[in-house]
Amino acid sequence: MAEKGEVAMAERTEDAKKASMRTAETLLRLLPLGLCVAALVVMLKNSETNEFGSVFYSDLGAFKYLIYANGVCAGYSLFSAVFTAVPRPFTMSRAWTFFLLDQLFTYVIIAAGAVSTEVVYLAYHGDKEISWSEACGTFGGFCKKATVSVSITFIAVICYISLSLISSYRLFTRYDPPSTHSNKDATEMGGFYG
Template sequence: MRNGADINSTTSKMPKLFIFLELSFRLCVIPLSAATIGVMASNKQSNETYGGVAFSNLTGFKYLVCINAISVGYALFSILLSCFRHFNTDWILFLLDQLVAYLMVTSGSAVAEIFYVANEGDREVSWSEVCSYYDKFCNKTKVSLALHAMSLLCFIALSLISAFRLFTKFEAPTLSPKEVDQQGE
């Protein structure tokens, strides 16, 4: 059986762990998303037979770059916001972490579909695969997508941490004695 001192020391260590994890994930997002932007924004290749292709030719790729720019800006903003814990920022961080994670899912999905069609083609609509002609372009897309996925994993972890931090402040609902008697019948 634990005494009161053990319980207090355990609960005081847990927030420090969450603060460390939260800060670590927010800091990890910055270079991962910045690298995603750098790799994707420099993604272009020319082919003598079929011409050139660049990331700016594909809307999904531009969307990925924009969402990663937003995630870098938000990560910097959220680091500053989380440093000022004396304000009640838990709801704001929870909602914004969720929003950015969802945006990262949508942009990653858009690029993943384009990348799949570029690799496999689509015979039903007579699209052939193009990665054999634009191999450097496809390889940079693959790297960018992998970096984006790692950044997304950081945001998923941040969403879980901010949800835990927020919802542990609330107690579970209790039943009144009348409701307990009614459920027993």
């Protein structure tokens, strides 16, 4: 009778551990949602008009891409957080789906951050070789908001890298790699295997 009690207690402990892991992953998936929305809103409101002219985020393709990437990544974060929060058995297809999507959106947000960083750098320093002067002396408020948006995006990048590591760890520790050759093929091609 004592063994049944110990087994039941071990099962409850394992269930509690899985629930806390699921909660932690759900929160980690929600964090980039807030960050992406914040970066998106800061950039959407980024414009400046003065006696030298006007500049809007939409004047620069890199900043438009930053907004689109943050919007798409925020949507994915919400979707994946909801999907993670609901307890269901972990299957190989689910593991592969999360792994591939986490990788994809990590690269999307990294690309958006990188190209926007280049534009912000050029705005602050210019490029003397091609006769571009710095623009932040004239449009300082615009540059500050752009820097804030890009900085928030890179914090979201750290979250997506963490999610990518978690999903890859989960996939590659639970499941064996797919077999590419049958035993018959390996026997026939034994010279190639060592």
